Amino acid sequence: MIRIPVAFSLALFPALALADPPPAPHPPNGKQLVVISFDGAHDNALWEKSLAMARRTGAHFTYFLSCTFLMTKADGKQTYRPPGQKQGRSNVGFAQTREEIAIRAGHIWQAHLEGHDIGSHACGHFDGKDWSKADWEREFSAFREALAGAWEMAGRPEDEPEGWAGFARQGIKGFRAPYLSVSDGLMPALEAFGFDYDASLVTKGPGWPSFADGLPRFGLPLIPEGPSHRPVIGMDYNLFVRHSMGVENKRDSARFEERTLAAFRDAFRREYEGDRIPLQLGFHFVEMNGGAYWRALDRFLSETCSTRDVACVSYAEALPLIEDARKKADRSAF
Template sequence: MKRWGWLTTGVALALALVLVMTLGPNKDAGTQAEAGPLPMAPRLPAPKDAGPTPTVPAPTQQQLQKQPWMHKLAPGEKPPQFVLFSFDGAVSKQHWDKVLPIAKEKNAHVTGLLSGVYMLADLDKMQYQPPAGLKRGVSDIDFGGTRQDITNRIGYLNQVIADGHEIGTHYNGHFCSGGTQPSVDKWDNAAWNAELDQFKMIVDKARAAGLNLPEGAVRGGRTPCLEGNWGQAFPAMAAHGLVYDTSKVALGVQWPTVQNGLYEFPMPEVRVPALGKQVVMMDFNLWYSLNGAKEQPERAPDFTQIVFDTYKSVHQAALNGNRAPIVVGNHFNEWNGSAFSSAMELFLEYVCDKPETVCATYTEVIQWMQLQDPAVLDQLRRMPAARNW
């Protein structure tokens, strides 16, 4: 059964088609890069094969000194309440300029999930060869603007990286089921391998132009529209050195598990207290649950408060429950008078220095898990999902 928060699949796909038509390749490149691509949320069965447990480099001595929570739990000690802020698209300077100062003040780290085509200038779009027989230079989101735009983008992403934040992948052309076909939910293993090859090519090109992203630093990502045949996609991810995915949807906040050789950090489906409805905790899904994703900027303060209150209730439920990492999924956007970006920024400022709470990257959480006894992790995973009833 596929779900988009509380939406049925039919409604979700119909809306996705409208959104692709509205925000697709004919939209101004700079504006599209600001907003980022849109999500869906099909909940698919988990693969039965766990596969080998992936690993990341151990924390450095500098990390251990700066992050006192990065240690093996003592008997009876509770884990930190991790909060994982992650941003699809991840190239808006306007929004990074808001996030970075808050994160620095609160000693927080976040994750930007980069859409590869945003690092290719419009004039260079033919360098991108989409998979699955799609035409060269085709993308359902816009390319990166001028070559000067790319140079500027490399400059401020270098600041993101220097501040200790993580860069992951949101793949490239964002081919969702409502747009150009064949979409990612139909791709086979060869197509996923080809898309990841293209992402590496684009990142290597950006690195040659000055992007200070070390080799091997991209360790995971989120698929376009949260879609994919995981049995085909996950082996390609693992073959390209990825160790985590954060595309699937789970009811409540749950601990990551290893599936087909990758850690899966699921996006939680949570209750919006003001509505009494279950919704995937992604900004767009929350917007749709509130007013059908209509632009009503005059309601921005109310929407911001509702989403902020939802985030706080989820944090409290996890903190008092299983302490599973909370995935906060967002785009850098100005939807509905920036209601959802404002809610995210308020929550970032509110939660990251709360007692026993750590705002971390996916890699940092995996590093922490690697320090724990496997039996302790198994016990945590057996705890009931945290739900903000």
């Protein structure tokens, strides 16, 4: 039976308020954007697998990293205290060894060099629905310190790449809240820490980012799925719960893969042949139901990213394209 971290198995985001997609600007450069992201970014084998998938398909990803995977449990007891929690707590655990940290840091740097977007998923994967601005800032500070000190924590400071310090302090520009759960304190804290975008919303369908709160805010969409075409959040965990009630079922893995691929294809086709609203899909560094959702993703990207007028991009790459389209749409209104 698969071990799903408690952070992924607590709920199907029942309290989320669904946002209406903002009005659409003209398609950026006429392209259909496909934006794939991964939450957690911990399992080193899945770092290797996702980077290989990206090279094979030509896609760029956003990796939302949980920072407790850059420290051991012993380190966490000394250095990390999440808001409202005891010292050294984490809902998703810690790195098991210093060697594991070194390998993970190497993958993060490799992904950065290959054009992927490294974002923040905070640290210990706690629900921030009641957090103040100061609470979020405390968590962001912990993330920044953990990333900056990763090679030291790994016991390999001599292996720290040139440019790592600047990347750790200034290169993390995107955020997704654990559980997609936010509070009124989040946006002011994101702006104070210099983030460029938030990706913590859920929308009733594929949508352009909202610019109403200062920073651009992206939302994972509801997409039709299965024989009855019931909407589900376009994320592997939600499909896992839909398909097997959140209980690992390898026997039906191939069937779940086909259902997922069909849902991805239909959601893509609707936008590609329509208004070309960006399609966002989210995943975790856990292969649920025997890897059904990662296999579906690989097949989807293999057939989609090479399609004419399609760009499989990270959030960081999508944002300037969308902002440019928005400005063009504003100018054309006059």
